Amino acid sequence: MYADIIVDITHEKLDRVFQYRIPTRLEGELSVGMEVIVPFGRGNRETKGYVTGLSDKCNYDETKVKELLDISRSGMAIEGKLVALAAWMKEQYGGTMIQSLKTVLPIKQKENAKVKKRVRLLLDEEEGKKKLDFYLEKNQKARARLLAALLDEPILDYELVSRKLNITLTVIRAMEEQGIVALESEQVYRNPVKGERIENGITFTEEQRHAIQRFWEDYEQGKRGTYLIYGVTGSGKTEVYIEMIRRVAEQGKQAIVLIPEIALTYQTVMRFYRNFGDRVSIMNSRLSAGERYDQMMRAKEGKIDVMIGPRSALFTPFPNLGLIVMDEEHETTYKSEQVPRYHARETAIARAEMEHASVILGSATPSLEAMYRAKKGEYHLLEMRNRSGMQDMAEVYTVDLREELKNGNRSILSIKLQELMADRLEKKEQIMLFLNRRGYAGFISCRECGHVIKCPHCDVSLSSHKNGKMVCHYCGFEEPKPSVCPECGSRHIGEFRAGTQQIEEIVKTLFPQARVLRMDMDTTRQKDGHEKILSAFANEEADILVGTQMIVKGHDFPNVTLVGVLAADMSLYSDDYRAGERTFQLLTQAVGRAGRGTKKGEAVIQTYSPEHYGIVTAAEQDYEAFYEEEIRYRELMGYPPAENLLAVLVSCEDEPLLEKGCRYLKEYALRFRKDAQMDIIGPASPGIGKINDVYRKVLYLKAERYDTLIRMKNYMEQYIEVNPGFQKMRIQFDFNPMNVF
DNA sequence: AGCACGCCGACT
DNA sequence: GTCGGCGTGCTC
Numbered sequence: 001m002y003a004d005i006i007v008d009i010t011h012e013k014l015d016r017v018f019q020y021r022i023p024t025r026l027e028g029e030l031s032v033g034m035e036v037i038v039p040f041g042r043g044n045r046e047t048k049g050y051v052t053g054l055s056d057k058c059n060y061d062e063t064k065v066k067e068l069l070d071i072s073r074s075g076m077a078i079e080g081k082l083v084a085l086a087a088w089m090k091e092q093y094g095g096t097m098i099q100s101l102k103t104v105l106p107i108k109q110k111e112n113a114k115v116k117k118r119v120r121l122l123l124d125e126e127e128g129k130k131k132l133d134f135y136l137e138k139n140q141k142a143r144a145r146l147l148a149a150l151l152d153e154p155i156l157d158y159e160l161v162s163r164k165l166n167i168t169l170t171v172i173r174a175m176e177e178q179g180i181v182a183l184e185s186e187q188v189y190r191n192p193v194k195g196e197r198i199e200n201g202i203t204f205t206e207e208q209r210h211a212i213q214r215f216w217e218d219y220e221q222g223k224r225g226t227y228l229i230y231g232v233t234g235s236g237k238t239e240v241y242i243e244m245i246r247r248v249a250e251q252g253k254q255a256i257v258l259i260p261e262i263a264l265t266y267q268t269v270m271r272f273y274r275n276f277g278d279r280v281s282i283m284n285s286r287l288s289a290g291e292r293y294d295q296m297m298r299a300k301e302g303k304i305d306v307m308i309g310p311r312s313a314l315f316t317p318f319p320n321l322g323l324i325v326m327d328e329e330h331e332t333t334y335k336s337e338q339v340p341r342y343h344a345r346e347t348a349i350a351r352a353e354m355e356h357a358s359v360i361l362g363s364a365t366p367s368l369e370a371m372y373r374a375k376k377g378e379y380h381l382l383e384m385r386n387r388s389g390m391q392d393m394a395e396v397y398t399v400d401l402r403e404e405l406k407n408g409n410r411s412i413l414s415i416k417l418q419e420l421m422a423d424r425l426e427k428k429e430q431i432m433l434f435l436n437r438r439g440y441a442g443f444i445s446c447r448e449c450g451h452v453i454k455c456p457h458c459d460v461s462l463s464s465h466k467n468g469k470m471v472c473h474y475c476g477f478e479e480p481k482p483s484v485c486p487e488c489g490s491r492h493i494g495e496f497r498a499g500t501q502q503i504e505e506i507v508k509t510l511f512p513q514a515r516v517l518r519m520d521m522d523t524t525r526q527k528d529g530h531e532k533i534l535s536a537f538a539n540e541e542a543d544i545l546v547g548t549q550m551i552v553k554g555h556d557f558p559n560v561t562l563v564g565v566l567a568a569d570m571s572l573y574s575d576d577y578r579a580g581e582r583t584f585q586l587l588t589q590a591v592g593r594a595g596r597g598t599k600k601g602e603a604v605i606q607t608y609s610p611e612h613y614g615i616v617t618a619a620e621q622d623y624e625a626f627y628e629e630e631i632r633y634r635e636l637m638g639y640p641p642a643e644n645l646l647a648v649l650v651s652c653e654d655e656p657l658l659e660k661g662c663r664y665l666k667e668y669a670l671r672f673r674k675d676a677q678m679d680i681i682g683p684a685s686p687g688i689g690k691i692n693d694v695y696r697k698v699l700y701l702k703a704e705r706y707d708t709l710i711r712m713k714n715y716m717e718q719y720i721e722v723n724p725g726f727q728k729m730r731i732q733f734d735f736n737p738m739n740v741f
Numbered sequence: 742a743g744c745a746c747g748c749c750g751a752c753t
Numbered sequence: 754g755t756c757g758g759c760g761t762g763c764t765c
Contacts, residue, residue: 002765007764018764019765021765038765039765040764141758141759142758143758168759170760
């Protein structure tokens, strides 16, 4: 037996697997994720390493393979656990072990290393000059070079010495032994935010107290689990998280708080700072690699109790993890779009199980997955239905755009919305106009009757292609675009097209006196564009903010009393099975933006399908009703979470070969399904059929049980590895995908 | 990163 | 010859 080992993860050149023979006495004892001691390099010095795989074949010159020495009992603590998590991720989501390890372990980068090594001159100037003459005389060039530089500047960065002066470590060591220089390292931690701890005697509502108590009773008894806090906007979820974390931290354990990147605002962070002082740290994409690494080291050394950050913060190397909080659990950014395509929710639960910690999921509009599991009893459901403040929910009007057309209004702004806008401008209150383009993929709909063309097999909208056809992204079904509506015969059928720029223009012509701000991909491209626009709007430098979904997340604008959702259908008829869920979430958030201050808010939802349950339930702010309806659809169609879906993305430069490969793969998979319940649909063309001259195809496997899909993934991975025909093809797996390819 | 190997100039 | 210093390249 042989073991794949990666040695201590510090150096780029060593960031690959080395194979070692497993001594008979350790056979059966060794498993993936363990920390071991191996002889390494010419001197066979003992080095720490991690087992990343086990096999009975030797892929290297048999005579050069060494035997591994022992299992390391000491450092088994943190990295070992994360390596085990990486192994779980590889098995769960596919890809290579190295890819998983890289997402899990903080990589020390050369110039950003935690310890900054410096070389210091120990001699005074006179002695130094004498020594320099001596070196020059003896023609010891490297030493002379270093000493000359040090006489100029007595302390030099090691980095500079080795790069610019081209002095190797051996030279420095030799001079160190002679007492001429010293090599020292200084710990420099960079802490991105400072704040002081303020104890606040907070009083909880009945619901908040109940949620905390439920969690804490279990925790004190040593019971760990996953809890879903379903709490409406304004019910005070953050205070609950903070209290739970405080109690866990008091027991000497640490907590990770995951939030969607976009919600990582100054206000959120300050709330945690006020409670945990400098025992809390933040991760975000704006931190440099070095700062990130420093945060990880602080965590590892027990210098902080709480780490806040997006998806990647899940891998904080806490020695004694007690709790993982995932706020806005339904957000799609928790799913990684790179291999391994892991979902932070599942991965958090897996990590918590491995390290005996609990997980708190929180949302005002829980994902179908989370609520489904909660209802099945896998998660504990904690509800908070009342707002802790006094403000009432906004009044919502649903406008039928088909009626508008009948009444001769062809504008994107309905009469109702125009009236309300005029009223707000008069009262000097603010307005948000929201165009939910997310997941928008050019569906075909009738402007007169609202009919949308769908796939007869998959019950998702067909996407319009430039070649005059409509296709299904799941099964590949194709049909020519119709010229009249198959429902009502109207000629007003076509692609729904509207952009934020056009809306801005229309608003400006209708209300020339209004100050309009636009926020979309174009206007936020520059650095901090996002923040600039939002703070300008918050300072009431504009009356109307027009934008895509990015305007409805986070930020509170107390003076906004009107929200207009211009075309709710855009996300409703995107081409994947999560369209309804996404629409409900976006509408709920959008409506929630209105009337956050003292004044009551109103919202207008414009749509061609006012009877669609996603829209009706969002207008009524009725999550329960939405969930019941949506889960029925998922069950009927076999979509997650009722069943499980695995997208297999195959790509290849050679198109005919790709098609052949997909057919083979499908046949092979069908042969191996044995008695397991499983369907395969496709191959279909993904949204982008070709990237950089590489063609792509997708197969979807649908199964009742998740482990059936994992087994199929493993079969397929094996199959393409041994079959030389697949050499030129790349294959990627995506479990329960959030987006269509 | 850390170690040995081999090249090169200086000195017995 | 051979000794010590220095740069290069490899590590299962």
